[in-house]
Every structure is written in C-alpha cells, then in structure tokens.
Amino acid sequence: MAAAIKICGISTPETLDAVLDAQADHVGFNFFPPSPRHLGLAEASALAARAGSRISKVGVFVDPDDDALRDAISAAKLDAVQLHGDESPARSAAVRAQFGLPVWKVIPVATASDVVRAQAYTDAADFILFDAKTPKDAQLPGGMGLRFDWGLLSGIRMSLPWGLAGGLSPTNVAGAIAATGAPLVDTSSGVESVPGVKDMDKIAAFCKAARSV
Ligand SMILES: O=C(O)c1ccccc1NCC(=O)[C@H](O)[C@H](O)COP(=O)(O)O
Numbered sequence: 001m002a003a004a005i006k007i008c009g010i011s012t013p014e015t016l017d018a019v020l021d022a023q024a025d026h027v028g029f030n031f032f033p034p035s036p037r038h039l040g041l042a043e044a045s046a047l048a049a050r051a052g053s054r055i056s057k058v059g060v061f062v063d064p065d066d067d068a069l070r071d072a073i074s075a076a077k078l079d080a081v082q083l084h085g086d087e088s089p090a091r092s093a094a095v096r097a098q099f100g101l102p103v104w105k106v107i108p109v110a111t112a113s114d115v116v117r118a119q120a121y122t123d124a125a126d127f128i129l130f131d132a133k134t135p136k137d138a139q140l141p142g143g144m145g146l147r148f149d150w151g152l153l154s155g156i157r158m159s160l161p162w163g164l165a166g167g168l169s170p171t172n173v174a175g176a177i178a179a180t181g182a183p184l185v186d187t188s189s190g191v192e193s194v195p196g197v198k199d200m201d202k203i204a205a206f207c208k209a210a211r212s213v
Helices: 013-021 041-051 066-076 089-099 112-121 173-180 200-210
Strands: 004-008 026-030 056-061 080-083 103-109 127-132 162-165 184-187 192-194
Touching: 004 056, 004 162, 004 200, 013 041, 013 200, 026 041, 026 184, 041 056, 041 066, 056 066, 066 089, 080 089, 089 103, 089 112, 103 112, 112 127, 127 184, 162 173, 173 184, 173 200
Parallel strands: 004 026, 004 184, 026 056, 056 080, 080 103, 103 127, 127 162, 162 184
Antiparallel strands: none
C-alpha cells in the first residue's frame, strides 16, 4: 500500500490548492510563533475553510498550553494535534482527553534509544512521527531539512501507527519509503524554495515520487 503523505507548513491558498490537487492525505498548519511557517488564527481559519473536509488538517504545536490549543483547534477545525516539543506521555494523554482529537507525538531521533522512547507513548498518543533531532542551539525543533539515519528504524515494531519526517524531498522520498517501510511520509522544507515559501511543483513532485514506490 502506498505511504500516506503529509505536507507540513502550508501558509497560502495557492500552495494549499497544490496540496489538494496532489491529493496528499494530511496538511500541516504551524502554530509555533518562531517558525517561518507560523499561521495566525485568522489565516489558519481561512485556509481551513478553503480545504473543507477534503484533507485532514493537522495542527503543529511546540509545548502548547491549553488556551493555544483550544484557539487553534477551533479556528482551523483541526482533525489532529501534532505535539513537536518536549511533551511527556502524561501531557500527550491529557491533550487527547481534553480536546478529543488524535494526538501525533513527534519523537526526535538521533540514536537507537530515541526510537525506543516512542513506546512510552503507546497509551498516550495515536500516532508517532519520527523526525530528525535538531541541534540544541537550533532555532526550531522541526522543519530544518535535517534527516537522521533511517537504519535506526530497521525492523521496527510499533504498537502505534507511525510516520517518517526529516529532510525528505522529491528526490529522496521514494528511497526513504523503500528503506524504512514508512506508512506515512512528512515534509516541509523539502518542498520549499526558501524557508517558509512552498514550491507548488515540488509539492506535486513529492507526492508523485512517494506514490512511485
Ligand atoms: O516546520 C516548522 O517550521 C516547524 C517548527 C517547529 C516545529 C515543527 C515544525 N515542523 C513540523 C513538521 O512536521 C515538519 O514537516 C518536519 O519537522 C520535517 O521538516 P523538514 O525536515 O523540513 O521536512
């Protein structure tokens, strides 16, 4: 079965349309203010209205408080919440219980022990997204175009559904799926011309390449 596709960090109507035209499965809306892909509530609301129910809308957050989650979920009619910070299993479970949406917990990966850590979220999240661990002094915890050693996922047995992120692009996504068996792939900077500016041709090329495996 083809890997599902999430295009993250969409911030304009035109690039949202490219994602819809390419029939990606999920679109990511970023609610982390320091990100170049960050959306205000009014922008997110307008994009969500344009997308309607044609695609699953995933909100990306970094250690959000409940007010931030409530406002974004309501404005963007989110279908899932992606927790991309240091959220513990208890916090992840609390978000899920309070807001009644599936929680995607991001596990930053640099070593084999990071992959093992995902098991702690078995009863606290609905989906695990493995992403490259960014350096301690990095500006962002994601969306940096960094990849990790995909070999760390070799033979992986997960109790939760999972996906792969980190440095994926139209040129390497097919190889990434072939190497890891990832059931979902996620990209942000790999389909951009400069940070925060999505490229419609790259979005189409990414989706085509992901489906070629
Ligand atoms: O994209 C961002 O700016 C961002 C900022 C803070 C937390 C997460 C962020 N992105 C989340 C994603 O799901 C990205 O798609 C994922 O990190 C992969 O990014 P990239 O390596 O650029 O493809």
